[in-house]
Amino acid sequence: MSLYGTMRTGVSGMNAQANRLSTVADNIANANTTGYKKASTQFSSLILPTTGGAYNSGGVTTDVRYSISAQGTFTYTTSATDLAINGKGFFIVTGSDGVEYLTRAGAFTVMDDGTLRNSAGFTLMGYEYSSTEDPTIVINGFAGLSEINLASGDLSVKASESGYLNVNLPANEEDGYSKATSLVAYDSLGNTRKLDFTYTKVGVTAGPPPTTQWDLRVSYTDPETGTETELLAPTTLTFGSDGKLQTPESITTDAMTIGGAELNALEISIGGNAKGTTQLAAAFAASGDIDGIGPSGVSGYEISDDGIVYLKYENGDMAPKYRIAMANVQSPDNLKPLPGNVYSQSSDSGVIVMGYAGNGGFGTILSGALEDSNVDIGEELTAMIESQRNYTANSKVFQTGSELMEVLVNLKR
Template identity: 30%
Template sequence: MGFQQGLTGLNASSKNLDVIGHNIANSQTVGFKASRTEFAEMVATAIGSAGGSNAGIGVQVDAIAQQFTQGNISITGNNLDVAINGNGFFQVRQPDGSMAYTRAGNFKLDDKGNVITNSMAQLMGYPVDPLTGQRSASSPVPLVFPTGAPIPARQTENIVVAMNLDARAPDAAGSAGPPPVPATPRSAYGTSVNVYDSQGVAVPVSLYFEKTADPNKWAIYTTLDETIQAPGSSTDFLEFDGNGALVSGSPFTLTVDPAQVNPNAGPTPPNAPNPFPVTIDLSKATQFGTKFAISDLTQDGYTAGQLTGINISPDGTILTRYSNGVSRPEGQIALASFRNTQGLADVGNNLWVETFSSGQPVMGTPTDGNFGALRSGALEDSNVDLTGELVAMMTAQRAYQANAQTIKTQDQVMSTLVNLR
């Protein structure tokens, strides 16, 4: 009888409409992956039956398979929105401590500095040493940023100066002539930079350079006092060769005493910052016949600072900006891939969890191996083709009507048989 075939067709078409409706409902869901209904025929079999003599008894839903194709990437401008362009899933730790995976990168910061999803799952990544930029752990951990407290101050350790000293400059001491050459003020060739002590207090450091009687040699001073020359670890002079390249005098170590910043401040208070050494690198100094110029002057210390912004690079490195002007890496987003993505279990909230069928996750970082790159300030759209789904819905509707018609026809046949006299 044809009732069985019609009933299975109705059930299969109904489930197909459910899947299509779910796709359409999530056509605007970030990171959503469309599903499709896969059917299989049902056949009544018997041992020893001849080939081709088995009667079909209908259809069944063999699988509902998600399609992990790439969705379009839309620009949002929000720095905490992240899209994966290519392979991989974000790994997140759910509130119950279990791991899940998502393609939705619409992340937020909570009041504790955790990077979270809308369902309060924490984004996983690798911690990074902010001073070296190197990963400091081999396993992903929840990413946390200092939103509640400032980053601590860092004491200056190095100063780098790139400059040109004018090869045409006369001996700074001058001469009686003839013709007479006036003395050159020490301030004519000088610069200064603020360094920071252990408490993040700025301490000015000045450097002055005086041409000596040797045309390729310059004396280094740290004050305008005529009697004090810079204490060098090996030399107090910069010496250049005939081509204007530096041959000696760099680097040297200068001891900075925060208590000497303001000599009129009175006695040094208890527990004041101690004097500290600063290495001054002048290896980029040159002596050419052009005017004195400082092309680069940097130091590596800073005062305390509050978090003001976050940027995410294509390789997942998270660069944080602070109110003290410092930008530094604080972490790197982790990505996961699976041997069989079709085996992942969909648990809602744009999350999947691993199963035996999917295999264990292979962890890595964006742009590493077969992992895709990240796009900050953007989100991956749903991969639902709305036009295709609407056409599929009409087709499924016709299939449902046709299966209902087979039941109606079978009922008419049965009615004819019952009414035979």
């Protein structure tokens, strides 16, 4: 046995315990850091081969591991832009260097330029929202992402494109009975245009089975001139003996130009759902709506659990503008931690997979909530005491080896 080896083993043990104390110190310091994932020190022994019957003391090495996949608890706030992920996945953020990173730290604040930036200075990324199709995701990369921006800018206008109108037509009325109702649409300049829907009972066919027919026409009357323009020629609605609408399920009005503004062709759903148009022995009743937004400023925003960012307008309308992107890897605990509570891909983490909240194995987004650090103060204090005692014990080994070495040197005297 080598006395120098004994001393080196003691030093190895002290260094290992110092590393453990370093991770404990980091964990305690970040116990209140949003989205922080604790570090832990794992020990493994170093065994040296024996030679000539003499035991060679080895030592101990350490490996730092991160509990990135362990979810913390949630703290609820009053800010809609405070975001947490309930389940798997990470937010995608970009730093001042223009590089994308992953994070669970969702304490985002709206900046003066409209972007969402967390307390570490990283900007939230996502895709521009489309009502017709989901954006194409580059599964293993960040292409197509843009900064989510809630800047209101000037007044916003969205011309109407579609809507629904469900009515009950009185079944016991005589042929020729007529009833009208109205919906408001928005043209390209944000003007409100009142559309009149007129239903006229045509008659009953003998069958079998018996059916009832109504004519529906859609018109617009200019409030200044009183001129009426048909947007839809009479369309026959056919009802079965059960009072349910058989055909058609929807109608499409004609586009028209009014005072330099364009009123789009509107697709109006009138059937094909549980609350569709009916013909029953009850009074005339109607419910419906047409999309679009008149001239209105942004008064706020709302973020749904599937990551869609809505802008709230002063007139009460809401419009989806962005969809928050999410990412994950096969081995989150092997991601590379970086300053600012962000992570980057490593050779051991696996490739980055992109997606949306609520599908494809990704968790849901909680608006008005923050994920707490997953550090347990009690465990860290216990680990601190253990490391302190073990460090002292290893120092005693070093001290003993040093004293024996002194005895050996003094044998010559």
